[in-house]
Amino acid sequence: MSNGRKKWKDITLKSLEAQLRNLPEPDAPETLKAKLLAAVPQARTAGMPQPLIQWFPRAWDFGVTAAAAALILALLTMVNYGLSVPAQPLLTEFNDTSLCYAAWDRGNFLYDQNNTFMPDNNLTRGSSPQ
């Protein structure tokens, strides 16, 4: 039995583990790193222009955003200046004269914010104080 084989004969698992951990590490060939670097896919350095195909989606996004902004601006302009909307009074005249008290007490009725106005029963029957 050779010397090397004798050494392994009664090796324990612990000792074998230690031997495995201390196995000599093979050196990687020096040319390998250069080969790997040469195979890097289309590496770009910072600051180099990107290909046109990468710009296209950005240009498309920019165009859509610009079009949307222009549309909003046009609508706002039309609403504020372009459309002739007839001036509407804030309060519509209360022209209904079917109830005679309404014409007489219109002011009280409209401005009775505390809800204190009590219609006069006499007036509802058609007698106007005027």
Place this chain on the structure above:
Amino acid sequence: MQHRSERQNLKGIRKGRLEAYEAVISQNYASIYRFVLYLTGDSTLAEELTQETFASAWAGIDRFKGKASFGTWLHQIAYRKFIDSKRRIHRNNAFMAKLRQETCDTSETFDPFHRLTADEHTRLLYEAIYKLDSSERAAIVLHYIQGLSFREMAEVLDKPAGTVKWYTSRALKLLKAHLNGRVGP
């Protein structure tokens, strides 16, 4: 700290920065080469597989989610490359032939293999490693030589961590049996 620089490198790779590629290659290529060399026992094939591993990593960089470290992910790719190459070509026997040749021929050659098998003691251990099947060999190399944890090994071998632990322990016992001469070649 290392994790942080790894993340920065990955960001750089995704942006196509050459310096990020260079950093990742420098950090990992020797380890991947060593792993594949131990698996194949063939320095030329190991070099080819290392190159294929990195090429696949660059091509699939978007699939890397950062669940494991980049090094572990590269080991996983390298292991798959090894399995594929084993299916493709049957070069396993070349190692044994090379070993036999080296015991007779002591001339200095540039071959990492030569250094590994320089003394008989180491040569016998290496020979015993090669008597294991490829997955047992991978477990031994990943855990004891590459220093990966069982969790990382589980990622590489695509098996549960418990199974990997049991597998490594069994492979170690088998290796011991080979060294004791209790298992036939």
